[in-house]
Amino acid sequence: MESRRDVFQAIADPTRRAILTLLAVQALTPGAIADNFKSSRQTISKHIRILAECELLKPEQNGREIYYHINANKMTEVAGFIEPFRKLWDDRFNKLETIMKTYKTKK
């Protein structure tokens, strides 16, 4: 349970959630991750370390560089695999429905 709580604490931070969002698209080096934020490299390194410690991120050695990518299995455990994806589409479709209802009344 202890490590599980750490996972929730890990994603409670907006910067760490932003890092996860970045890495969902592609694996990046710590430097490349830091380039996306105004915070110092040390601050970002600390966030990366916390995410890696609770296994949300996995490091992968590629030559001299370390790339971090998202650990899918751990993410599944935290958020439920489908729900956010479903919510994304649900929001879009709700918007579509609202727009078309106005469209209908305008005619």
Add this chain to the structure above:
Amino acid sequence: MEQKTKINAEDGRQELVITREFDLPLELLFKAYVEPDIVEQWMGTKVLKLESKKHGGYQFETTDPKGNKHGFNGVIHEFSPNQKITRTFEMEHTRFGVQLEFLEFAKLTDDTSKLTMHIVYRSVALRDQMLQIGMAQGMNLAHNRLQAMVGKLK
């Protein structure tokens, strides 16, 4: 309350199915996929090109809060008004590659309709990665719910 949008993604398969019932007549639902200015509104993207016909293509471009532009494009294989759109979809400059989408539109009543979106990915791994993107984007939304769960664990 029953969910209006449903996702069916079975383990170990390279496809998923999204279904949604709309409080809209079929014609209006279909129009939302055809009219560029309407697509722009609900998809939250800029429509650079949208040729709604067989052998047509489309190109979308979204700008993220940092000002980076992200391109999406595809070609249309089949276009039957108020019935069916078969198309490809690709996020440009990513490693996800192309996916195949079968969109089926059906009339339920005069005022309601249903969309079935069947998406096929190149591999199981790619499908799961696409779900992860949703997960990361949805994480901010899901966070409140998670916080409530954490409260219970403590």
